[in-house]
Amino acid sequence: MIGFNVLVLVCLAYAALLFVVAFAAEKRAERGTVGWLRSPLIYTLSLSIYCTAWTFYGAVGYAVRSGLEFVTIYLGPTLVMVGWWWLVRKLVRIGRAQRITSIADLISSRYGKSTLLGVIVTLLAVIGTTPYIALQLQSVSLSFSVFSAEGGAMPDFEALDNTALVVAAGLALFTILFGTRSLDVNERHHGVVTAIALEAVVKLIALIAVGVFVVWGVAGGPAEMMAQIDASKIAEWQLDGGRWATLIFLSAAAFVCLPRMFHVMVVENADERHVAVASWAFPLYLFAMSLFVIPIAVIGLSVLPGENPDLYVLTVPLALDQDSLAMLSFLGGFSSATSMVIVAAIAVSTMVSNHIVMPIWLSARQGGASMSGDVREVVLLSRRISIGAVLALGYLYFRLSGGGAALAAIGLIAFAGVAQVLPALLGGLFWRGATRRGAAIGLTLGFAVWAYTMFLPSFGDSFVLSAAVLADGPWGIGWLRPHALFGIDGLDPVVHAVFWSMVINSSGFFLGSLFSFPAPLERLQGAQFVNIDDHVRNAPGWTHSPAEAEDLLIMAQRILGPAEAQAVFEAEARAQGKAGYLPNPSPDFVERLERQLAGSVGAATAQAMVAQITGGASVSVEDLLAVADETAQIMEYSSQLETQSQELSRTAAQLREANEKLTQLSIQKDAFLSQISHELRTPMTSIRAFSEILMAGPMSEADQTRFSTIIHDEAIRLTRLLDDLLDLSVLENGEVSLNWQDANLHSVLDRAVAATSSMDGERPLAIRRDARAEDVALVTDPDRLAQVFINLIANARKYCDAEAPELRIEVTSGEAGVTVDFVDNGAGIPKASQSMIFEKFARLTDQGRAGGAGLGLAICREIVAKLGGDIGYLPDQGGAAFRVTLPAAQAKAAE
């Protein structure tokens, strides 16, 4: 028989062990050898704080009352963990990227670092957690009382109270010691996590040991056990479908939203891969925890039919004289209770200090965080006080509620309370349209409905809600009855409350989000949370106004501690290429710093503190618009510049081209003028000379005739030259009027050949033609065309240097038009000169043979162009070869 004193001794020894383990872990972590302290196993075990004393002791009682329904409390978390790829992975990623310190911080950070939402969630957490802590204190003191009763001394209520008080004080001491040792930027507590992992092992072993004992030691094996279950009071499974589904949902929601669960799952998480391991290992833990619940319940019912089923885990071994097993079981229950209380106190105190105390403290001292005092001390102090306050509240609740059955129901009530955070949480994680107003409305409505339908009625008719209100609704309005909202009667109270609170909460959240417009910071944060897989970047909490690096350093030292802050600043300064401790406060750096600070004091507070120094409280739409406008303007301006510079270079190229042309034209004009004067002076000179001879005196008739003939010839030559010049200038100025008419190419060529053969020339020229090919009808100016042909034939006659000069005229008519080639058998035109023969005054050979001014081909080119055709030189034809192309349209039209 274990005496009360032995029990106290064991208890103290166990507590001392926990202290030692936590202390050793802290020391180890301080030395930097984290090692197995942060292994997947420890992570999984730390999640086991889900199994509180309520589940350790209470599950068996639950099974006695409702059979298999107890298992729903474990099935929800199992589904959440098995589905880690959906939610937990994302939560952990966001938690790491944004340095989230609590669930209130997550909600506040997601919705634009809102202080209001932080406060709401914190209040919800405090209200949900306090009764739960009271429940743990009750279970510990009840289990003490069991042993005392065994020992013979029946404890009175006073003794129970004292036990609870001692336990609460001890827990407060432990939590303050290891939960607020330092302000870690990662908000991780190696000592606490290691201690609760140890407790997780103890409670699992204890429950399995009791289970193995009842199955093999009492029942005699699994088969016999099954038979016993079938024969027991709970053999029939009275399944309430609504409760079954609701409780699975509720436990899943609470698993994510409970502050303590969020703390170990997200905040204390060191590595995303640990979640992958926990995805199967934690369900396995829950599986093991619940495997023996029904057997223990059944054996308890048969061994101790009249006793409190909530304590069967303890009383069954005691009744069967298994003292050491009972002691182990007691330690398991003690572990369940203490680990839950410790983590819950840390989580809630972090929330209270970051979201309620710090904002008040900051606004109370408008001077700014850099004025004086050590912020770190303030934060730590506020956390320590919060821990004490939370535990004191729990103890007070335990005392006031009288430790009765009312407490037993508080588990589910607390679950439903914290589950109100779920819509805002899921919406914030998966829906970018979720806004702060929507979240606030949803949370408030859900909280109100939960309080009205579940929390307040749980006190019975003595507290706030009178019996009349419970029975008939407020002011006798039937459809407002707390357990039958809108007249829906007959539902299980839990299902009813969860259904209505979640429906109204989600609707308020959704509609509020639809009809409100998020602030810029909210939208940035929303995008970062929802798309965490795409980019891990923090939203800048400030825009302009360069902060003083020194002020930032002073403030950071207060929060992070001098050594760490200086290290951060020095590293940044080195990265910026500066010596010393003071880097330029670039937006990047300020953002990083803010995130570091957020790890210690929460996102909203960190932003407020940095904002006090940097000046910019937050981004406004105007700021964003201004930045966007500026950027757009700059981009537009630069693109304009680019276009302009392209245009400029184009224009410059054109100008260069034009300049070249002008220079050439000027040279050409000079050449033209000198040519003209030369051409005009030659005949003028001979005319003057011969007319002087004629004037000088009498001479023979023959001489007179000869000289006057020469004068006449020279005058004709002069006239022709002037005619040509005129002709060319008329053609070039486009003032010529063409006489369009139907004509036959053959007759035009005939005219041209006849005209050239009548010319006086000693050189005979054989002309080869193909009359049939030449029979092509044209619409053209035959006189002008003949002029071109005459020119070409005359050229051949003049310049062909062959022994027996010969000219082939070849006509080809095709789709593209009619081509007329004039090919002689002379030496042709040298390649170098081919490009300039169509220019004015271009003459290749000596002056004498030319007989013209060198304007012929230039005129030809102008005429053919006017007729819509083209004239060119054909190289490599065995002599000089010109091709005249006449357009097809005119050829066709004549057919």
Next chain:
Amino acid sequence: MSRPPATVFLERRSYRRRRLTDAARMLPLVGALLFLVPLLWAGGDDSAARTAAGGVFIFAVWGALIVIAGALSRHLIRPDPDRAPDGDGAGDTERGA
């Protein structure tokens, strides 16, 4: 905030991994469905389900979920081949052993 265009075709390894994540996403839904199966028993005639048999069913589903989740997580724990590691670790280099 422009994203790089998503790859349309993946190599075999990446494709396998994506299907694995699909499986990981499906698993809780299948589990929830199976856990809700007892609701159908209750809807039947008045001979309600037995606790022993129901317990065996629930625990069997539970065990299967654990085994499948374990198998999936063994593969999913490896870094994603077609995704670069997180660029911004924010100095958070602490890793478990």
